[in-house]
Amino acid sequence: MKFVTVRDIRTTPAKIWKSLPEEQELILTNNGKPIALITPLGENDLEQTLTAVRTARAQSAIQQMQLSSIRNNLSQLSIEEIEAEISNTRKSR
Structure with missing residues (x-):
């Protein structure tokens, strides 16, 4: 590299x-x-490369959210607690 x-x-x-x-x-x-x-990049692999990069970014973001959840002791929330958190966040926007 x-x-x-x-x-x-x-x-x-x-x-x-x-x-x-x-x-x-x-x-x-x-x-x-x-x-x-x-x-x-090439004309023939542009879309494939973009998809791969976007997939890698999404996977990295998910991994970071999971690690944050564990660090903040949120990894054991119930579905109801998760839905309440989402609802509260949407209301605050």
Whole structure:
């Protein structure tokens, strides 16, 4: 996995785009922190790649919610308690 900076993108874009097919993924950083994943796309696999990325994001979000639930001692709520929590949250919007 190769890291490239926002500055690299501005100063040597051709070099970065040329290395992308070989690297297969680049991590874009700003001030040393990762901010984006750059991956090659083709016309034939655009939808498949987008679906895979969106699925991975959804799975990660679910995992984070589950971990938060465990940390906050909410993992043992009954269905009624869950429905009440949802109802209260909707009312507060």
